[in-house]
Amino acid sequence: MMKDKRLWLSVFMLCTFCFMMTIKLDDAYAASKVEFTGDITPLKCVEDGETYIQMKDFDMMFGEVTTDTKHTQIDVKYVLENQFMKCNVLDTRIYTDNKGDKEVVFTDSEGIIHEKNNLEVKDNKAVIPVVKAVIGQPVSFNAPKGITSEYGFKWVQLFNGKGTETITIGEEKVELNMDKYQAIIYDSYTTASFEMSEFKKIDECITICYTVDAKGRFSKIAGMYNVVASADAVVDNLKEIKTVARGTYSLKIGWDKPSCANGYRIYMRKNGTWKYIADISSREFVFKGLSAGTSYVFAVRPFYNIPNMKTTFASKATTITTFTKPLRPTKVVASKRAYTAIKISWTKSAGATGYALYKQVGGRWVRVKNVATNSYTFTGLKRNTTYKFAVRPYKIAGGKVDYAASYTPITTKTLR
Numbered sequence: 001m002m003k004d005k006r007l008w009l010s011v012f013m014l015c016t017f018c019f020m021m022t023i024k025l026d027d028a029y030a031a032s033k034v035e036f037t038g039d040i041t042p043l044k045c046v047e048d049g050e051t052y053i054q055m056k057d058f059d060m061m062f063g064e065v066t067t068d069t070k071h072t073q074i075d076v077k078y079v080l081e082n083q084f085m086k087c088n089v090l091d092t093r094i095y096t097d098n099k100g101d102k103e104v105v106f107t108d109s110e111g112i113i114h115e116k117n118n119l120e121v122k123d124n125k126a127v128i129p130v131v132k133a134v135i136g137q138p139v140s141f142n143a144p145k146g147i148t149s150e151y152g153f154k155w156v157q158l159f160n161g162k163g164t165e166t167i168t169i170g171e172e173k174v175e176l177n178m179d180k181y182q183a184i185i186y187d188s189y190t191t192a193s194f195e196m197s198e199f200k201k202i203d204e205c206i207t208i209c210y211t212v213d214a215k216g217r218f219s220k221i222a223g224m225y226n227v228v229a230s231a232d233a234v235v236d237n238l239k240e241i242k243t244v245a246r247g248t249y250s251l252k253i254g255w256d257k258p259s260c261a262n263g264y265r266i267y268m269r270k271n272g273t274w275k276y277i278a279d280i281s282s283r284e285f286v287f288k289g290l291s292a293g294t295s296y297v298f299a300v301r302p303f304y305n306i307p308n309m310k311t312t313f314a315s316k317a318t319t320i321t322t323f324t325k326p327l328r329p330t331k332v333v334a335s336k337r338a339y340t341a342i343k344i345s346w347t348k349s350a351g352a353t354g355y356a357l358y359k360q361v362g363g364r365w366v367r368v369k370n371v372a373t374n375s376y377t378f379t380g381l382k383r384n385t386t387y388k389f390a391v392r393p394y395k396i397a398g399g400k401v402d403y404a405a406s407y408t409p410i411t412t413k414t415l416r
Contacts, residue, residue, distance in 0.1 A: 114222045131228070240256070
């Protein structure tokens with residue numbers, strides 16, 4: 001350990017002991033009497049009959065030890081096993097694709113584990129439940145159901161990383177290689193909910209929820225979660241695609257965001273085959289350069305992309321059949337006029353299902369009739385009177401109806 005600095009030792013799995021020079025650990029045990037300079041604060045503390053948990057930000061253990069310049073005649077095994085190892089996390093899995101279990105082992109769990117915690121503690125041991133995370137996606141937590149705290153909660157995360165500690169026994173230096181879990185306390189999270197930042201790579205951490213006592217100390221462990229992040233995303237299919245805006249030569253489609261998606265592959269059905277259009281990150285897309293009054297089939301397939309690592313697609317693409325507005329007639333003529341009737345005709349609109357006919361009454365357009373042909377006779381008119389009529393094509397497809405963007409009007413007059 002460096003001079004005048006606090007000795008932070010791992011609360012968790014001690015892997016191996018390696019030594020510089022020729023000293024052996026067993027020899028150090030045999031030659032040493034238990035003599036320790038400094039104060040020891042264990043995980044579980046009792047003050048005025050109240051039990052609480054000693055935990056500090058950036059601590060690498062539950063509990064701490066402060067020392068003088070160097071250790072002299074220290075029983076290292078006694079210090080490590082009987083003072084610090086109050087709460088170990090043991091890796092009980094084969095380390096493959098970051099999947100498996102972790103087991104928490106307490107020297108004494110009585111009084112520091114909430115009775116409604118999410119751990120099944122037996123003989124001071126419990127498997128920490130796995131929470132699967134995806135790289136780039138935040139992870140949300142809630143305290144186990146039924147747990148309340150009058151004074152609030154605290155959330156702590158333990159991140160694993162191999163490290164070494166060097167201590168001095170007599171005149172010899174001893175190097176300990178171990179797995180360390182560095183604790184980070186999130187003081188801004190004081191409620192039963194917590195959202196951790198997303199992982200940037202394949203990694204893992206232990207997330208712990210504590211209740212707090214009246215003095216703001218860690219009171220009891222409410223829940224522990226073994227968060228395992230991987231690139232294995234599960235992307236939901238789209239539930240529905242909607243036509244957001246319809247034009248004569250364009251169509252805008254949109255959809256709701258499915259879980260775990262950051263991109264969408266767009267397709268268009270053309271000549272009986274699917275044509276790739278684009279990959280986008282927004283939840284709307286505009287198809288341009290289309291034909292008026294024409295039906296189209298589009299498809300969208302969500303995906304989740306982790307740059308330089310992996311792209312995962314939803315199991316299938318979701319389709320939509322929609323159509324453009326019909327083009328208004330380029331010409332409307334009065335093909336036949338009479339004393340009380342006028343027949344109008346117009347050019348057909350490609351793709352139109354029918355035509356809505358209007359008559360202007362009192363300065364506003366009033367619909368008279370829908371027809372499927374390209375001519376119509378207005379009757380019951382007055383002699384020698386000027387009238388304004390209009391034609392507006394419409395298209396029906398898939399139970400939806402839409403009209404041309406504008407009317408095509410004509411002004412004409414009955415005979416005297």
